[in-house]
Amino acid sequence: MKGFFKWVVQFVVALISILLISGAPQLITGFQKGELLWEEYIETLQFHMKSLWDFRDLSVDYYIGRGEVRQVPVFPQLFENISYSLQLLFLALAAAIIIALIGTFITMLLSEKSRSRVKLIFYFLESFPDILIILLAQLTVVVIFQQTGVLVSKIAVIGDDKIYWLPVLCLMILPMIQLYRLSMLTFEAEERQMYVELAKSLGFGKAFILFLHIFRNAIISVFFQSKKTMWFMLSNLFILELMFHIPGIMYYMSENLSGILFLVTVLSFFLPVFLLYSLGEWYFIRRMSRGGAAL
Amino acid sequence: MKSVWRQPLFLIGFGIVAFFLGGSYVFEWIFGNVPKQTFFIEENGRAVEGPPISPSWMHPLGTDQFGYDMLAKIMLGAKYTILAAMAVAALRMLIAIPLGFVIGTYFQRQRTWINALIDPIHYVPMTIFAVLLLTPILWMPEEGFSTTINERIIFQVIIMALITVPIVATLIGNEANLLYHQEYILAARTLGASRRRIIIRHLTPQLREKMLVLYGQQVVESLIIFAHLGLLQLFLGGTDVDYDPMFGDPPKSISFEWAGIFGNSFQYLQGAPWLPLGPAVSFAIVILAIAAMIEGYTRAMNGKVKLTKRKKMAFVSDETIEWNQQQLKSKLILLKKDMTASK
Structure with a gap:
């Protein structure tokens, strides 16, 4: 039982850290300009979570050539x-x-x-x-x-x-x-x-x-x-x-x-x-x- | 340390790395930092070959699609790539060693938990991490870079170093923890040695050899990640992107570092295989050289732990000990002979 609990914690922590990292580019972009974009970061995370939640109609942007975006x-x-x-x-x-x-x-x-x-x-x-x-x-x-x-x-x-x-x-x-x-x-x-x-x-x-x-x-x-x-x-x-x-x-x-x-x-x-x-x-x-x- | 220089493997590896690094500076000093450009090769007044020109005596590694000499590009770029990889590995070790010692010393009980939480990193491809975090720094935005090239290189080195710090730190922590179960450390603790003293007097000298080997492996890993990033058009110090919708040049590397040369030339594999092969083989040579250095080093250090100078503790003179050892050795040899004879 203890092993299973540990496994669940391990799993959840891993998922959360992956989610946190997924928004990190926002922070880095802001850092280059010398400002901390905490709000944008949290907004991105919220957006990611929301899109993952209804994963059935999840789609990603795909660029065909220059500038044209297609949803996949x-x-x-x-x-x-x-x-x-x-x-x-x-x-x-x-x-x-x-x-x-x-x-x-x-x-x-x-x-x-x-x-x-x-x-x-x-x-x-x-x-x-x-x-x-x-x-x-x-x-x-x-x-x-x-x-x-x-x-x-x-x-x-x-x-x-x-x-x-x-x-x-x-x-x-x-x-x-x-x-x-x-x-x-x-x-x-x-x-x-x-x-x-x-x-x-x-x-x-x-x-x-x-x-x-x-x-x-x-x-x-x-x-x-x-x-x-x-x-x-x-x-x-x-x-x-x-x-x-x-x-x-x-x-x-x-x-x-x-x-x-x-x-x-x-x-x-x-x-x-x-x-x-x-x-x-x-x-x-x-x-x-x-x-x-x-x- | 003297015996490392007697290891042929170490010497060969060291020679190759020194050749690339030193050669890179010497080359720039002699020929300047712009590679020779050849637009076409003439024979009897007729142009026979245009760029990319295949390897010949004049261009041992051929030229690229613009006629620049590949050998010159590789030599000029060597210093950036090798030094950056060494810097990444050094920074990573600098952060990870203290962290690892702290984990191994002060968090011994929580260690299994720390291990369990760090473990899932092994199931996430590192290159993707690197790409995600480095794209905002290295990929030129439409309005141009807001950072200087030095800033970008520093950012890149820091991020690449940080990415695998957790794994390296837990690795060192586990190694340190193994040592805590050794009898002599138990004895030291019983005698009242503080944790700080144990770290300085016992862990550091015991683990020094392993840390150096680990450093070598980290350099190799960083080199490989640089190559991967190059393939994704993320070059050391930034990618110069041409946003012209009609006649945009392909993304360019700002220096001649190898990741850039490789990433730009990979598409020419079938038409001009010497273009991607040059930088790829250079990567391989440097990596093999470092591997040879590691192997030579471990051979030289095998079983020998270098301790800081301390007062002599032995009650008998060195000659006596040596004589004893020789006696023991000859006895053992005799014994072994006996055993093989009786078999």
């Missing part, structure tokens, strides 16, 4: 773009997790020396900026097309069609490397635990111990630390959509970022991810307190 309703039109963005995000997340874990298994079976080399390589790969990876991916597709005439994937979305695998691939690479490094660290820490020694001395094979014992315990720690990766991925998604001209939610943002649009965007990502993580935390903590696995 959130339901159902914007909602479609949001779901496309979320699809990309979760597809990439799933792919990143699976590949990172498989990679960890394989490296854990290697010898100590080659392991440290692999780790150093991945350390540097991790620091590659996302923009370069997307640029290189797009260039590769262009070069392949010029050389062979085969279009591996579209590099920009035109019209109503949707592209999936190239953006997902680009979005996946860096989180995968981060998760891989993270799970390598936890797996190695777990490997030094006593119960692993015991299992080894009982004559179980390396792969068996890895899969049945270490994995179960390490995955909890990996989950709790993966929030940073999630955070990083959200920013990446944003840039990815811009660079691929993907008609996701970010597409509207690059044209004009109003307070309402900011609220809609942030909430549409915050709600599902927050729920997902809360569920995961609840599940793992319950499992831990049952004594199923020691952290």
Whole structure:
């Protein structure tokens, strides 16, 4: 019960802070002119709250060309773009997790020396900026097309069609490397635990111990630390959509970022991810307190 | 600190960053702050190529759509981008370290609550925050800027630093809190050390290494956010927007900083790939260099905590301790050999 109360407070405080920030540009604009625009700020907040309240006919401004404004309703039109963005995000997340874990298994079976080399390589790969990876991916597709005439994937979305695998691939690479490094660290820490020694001395094979014992315990720690990766991925998604001209939610943002649009965007990502993580935390903590696995 | 300079990784990274920073100033000093402009390349009296000119010996990174040399632009812009990222990270750490220590020391009971309240920030993309807060500062309004370029740069650095202060502060707070459970700090507290003394004598030296690593990571993060903002046409020090409805120029960066070069040239990816690749690769090189510095630093500092000079406490001389250590080491080696032999 206490946990649930805490969760509600956490949720409400997060919502309120997001709302407070949505009006902040007003304050900053005023600050530049040397005046405090408190009243305007509060008015903006009131306006935002009112528009969120009747969210069924919520709409955002969208600029076509210069100066022309069109109203885009959130339901159902914007909602479609949001779901496309979320699809990309979760597809990439799933792919990143699976590949990172498989990679960890394989490296854990290697010898100590080659392991440290692999780790150093991945350390540097991790620091590659996302923009370069997307640029290189797009260039590769262009070069392949010029050389062979085969279009591996579209590099920009035109019209109503949707592209999936190239953006997902680009979005996946860096989180995968981060998760891989993270799970390598936890797996190695777990490997030094006593119960692993015991299992080894009982004559179980390396792969068996890895899969049945270490994995179960390490995955909890990996989950709790993966929030940073999630955070990083959200920013990446944003840039990815811009660079691929993907008609996701970010597409509207690059044209004009109003307070309402900011609220809609942030909430549409915050709600599902927050729920997902809360569920995961609840599940793992319950499992831990049952004594199923020691952290 | 001496041993850091013997780490090849650190040296390489440091060299690259120093090359870009120092090179940027030297370049400006020698060639002036306007890059060379080439309008077309002639061969046998005929123009063969107009801007953007592809990379060649004369222009190693090609030229942009107006004929300005890309290498010169990148060299001139390096100092703005790198220094701004370093300033953002430094300011962030300056605010976050005291806050973190305070959280870790004085709010130990409330820490779980603080963590729980800060945690949801992880589900909000940072770039969107930055864009929302920076647009009113950096995007030129129709009537022109009311602020000077220096003011805008300062505002931008402050806002970018503040955005992730909560997360960095709780991170430091949690690290500090871990140390409070260490036995030697418990012992110090039992002996009557005040909290202030614990912060100064124990937390600061213990966490110094981690703070420097964290600083490096923050520089990298700020660089990436600069690149993202550049893609959204929000450039360091402001975006010069042409509101002419008919022949408006594209939004321009005021200095030659990299975010601006990258943001302006991304649309030329297919026709002239060297335009966006130049700044993107420069970003990558600097980021990798900083990563190398961090790795070299951690290797040099591994296990070593630098303490402020204090009175000698040991009752035996240094030679005795060293001799003991050597004995122990050789014994351990023998033991290990034994064990491997018996396997």
